[in-house]
Each structure stands twice: as structure tokens, then as C-alpha cells.
Amino acid sequence: GQNIDQPTEMTATEGAIVQINCTYQTSGFNGLFWYQQHAGEAPTFLSYNVLDGLEEKGRFSSFLSRSKGYSYLLLKELQMKDSASYLCAVPEGGKLIFGQGTELSVKP
Amino acid sequence: KAGVTQTPRYLIKTRGQQVTLSCSPISGHRSVSWYQQTPGQGLQFLFEYFSETQRNKGNFPGRFSGRQFSNSRSEMNVSTLELGDSALYLCASSLVGGTWPNEQFFGPGTRLTVL
Numbered sequence: 001g002q003n004i005d006q007p008t009e010m011t012a013t014e015g016a017i018v019q020i021n022c023t024y025q026t027s028g029f030n031g032l033f034w035y036q037q038h039a040g041e042a043p044t045f046l047s048y049n050v051l052d053g054l055e056e057k058g059r060f061s062s063f064l065s066r067s068k069g070y071s072y073l074l075l076k077e078l079q080m081k082d083s084a085s086y087l088c089a090v091p092e093g094g095k096l097i098f099g100q101g102t103e104l105s106v107k108p
Numbered sequence: 109k110a111g112v113t114q115t116p117r118y119l120i121k122t123r124g125q126q127v128t129l130s131c132s133p134i135s136g137h138r139s140v141s142w143y144q145q146t147p148g149q150g151l152q153f154l155f156e157y158f159s160e161t162q163r164n165k166g167n168f169p170g171r172f173s174g175r176q177f178s179n180s181r182s183e184m185n186v187s188t189l190e191l192g193d194s195a196l197y198l199c200a201s202s203l204v205g206g207t208w209p210n211e212q213f214f215g216p217g218t219r220l221t222v223l
Contacts, residue, residue, distance in 0.1 A: 030208040042112075042198060042214035043151070050209070087151065091208045094164040095141070098151035 004099035006088050011105045012078055020073045020102045022088030030091040034062055034073045037085045037101070046073070046086075078106050110135065112201050112215035120221045126187040129218045133180050133201030139163075140182040141212060142174060145196040157182050158204070186220075194222045
């Protein structure tokens with residue numbers, strides 16, 4: 001089965017950069033997803049990594065190292081609206097297994 | 109294109125009752141997955157339906173069941189409700205599912221409170 005670990009909470013300052021880490025253990029790897037979930041709302045897709053390396057998408061970047069079972073989500077130029085929960089997820093068979101999520105608070 | 113819709117958005121039930129939640133996927137999407145989200149356990153996979161068949165199942169008791177109709181709409185049912193079933197129930201749709209990448213689009217969820 002899958003085991004996914006993320007920090008529970010993080011705090012950062014508006015305009016700064018924050019890195020949210022995710023480690024996973026899997027018997028078979030089919031990529032790794034990052035989702036963003038604002039309080040009371042549905043999760044929304046941010047990124048999908050299946051190959052090692054960094055993928056950049058505007059202010060958000062996601063990194064994957066398959067040999068280390070490690071990924072991170074990098075958020076640059078933080079804005080107040082980035083305050084949300086960030087969920088790391090890996091597929092297991094036909095289902096998606098989520099980490100507990102990292103609650104990010106952006107302070108002025 | 110309309111997103112995933114879930115009804116009702118909020119529901120209050122008492123222990124022992126049963127409940128049915130509904131999910132309408134994005135037009136053209138044939139795979140529907142259901143998740144339970146609680147503060148303690150996070151997002152946990154319940155089951156996935158594709159072409160009216162349950163294709164994958166999570167580790168939930170038999171009180172949790174679902175079905176999918178020919179138009180891809182899906183329902184999930186929870187019987188003999190327990191206090192611990194209080195949660196946000198999320199539905200996600202994708203084009204075909206089953207292989208990755210398979211971007212799932214989530215609905216707004218149904219907030220179930222069991223008293």
C-alpha cells in the first residue's frame with residue numbers, strides 16, 4: 001500500500017517563497033499529483049509529475065525524485081489567496097491515495 | 109462546460125438513518141470516484157465507478173455503497189449512519205479513469221452531519 005507524509009501546517013509571509021514537501025512509499029509508481037483546496041471548497045488540480053525533475057507552471061513549480069520517493073511543491077511570490085491546504089496524492093491501482101494535506105497560512 | 113455537481117450540499121441526519129448522495133459528472137466523463145474527507149483521516153477513497161460498474165473499492169465497511177447510471181451520474185448510499193460518518197463527501201469525475209495521468213475534477217462536496 002501507499003504511505004504519504006506531508007507537514008501538517010506551514011506559515012509564510014506574503015511575497016516570499018515556500019516549499020511544501022511530500023514523501024511517499026509505493027510498490028509501483030504512476031506519478032504524483034498536487035492539489036490545492038481552499039477551506040470549504042473542492043480540491044483543484046495543480047500538477048502531475050511522473051518523471052524526475054522540476055516542472056514550472058507560473059508561480060507554482062513541482063519537483064519529483066523517484067529514487068528518493070520525494071516531491072515538493074514550490075510557491076513563489078506568495079499571495080494571501082494562496083492560503084489553503086495542499087494535498088499530495090499518488091495513484092494505487094485505479095484509485096488516488098492522498099496525504100493528509102499541508103495547511104499553508106500566508107501572513108501579510 | 110458545467111463542472112461536477114453534487115446534491116445536496118448539506119445534510120443533517122441522526123444515527124441509524126440512511127442517506128443517499130448524488131453526483132453528476134462533467135459531460136462526457138465516464139468515471140466517477142467518491143472520497144470521504146475528515147479532519148482526522150484526510151481524503152480517503154471510497155469507490156470508483158465506470159460504465160455502471162464498480163471498478164475500484166477502498167477500505168470502507170459494507171454500509172457504504174454506490175451505483176452509477178447509464179448517463180454516468182452516480183449515487184452513494186450510507187446505511188445505519190454512525191457519528192463517525194460525519195464528513196465531507198467528495199465526488200470526482202474523469203474522462204475514462206483507470207490509467208494515469210487521469211486528472212480528476214472534484215465537485216463541491218456534500219457536508220454530512222450525523223447527530
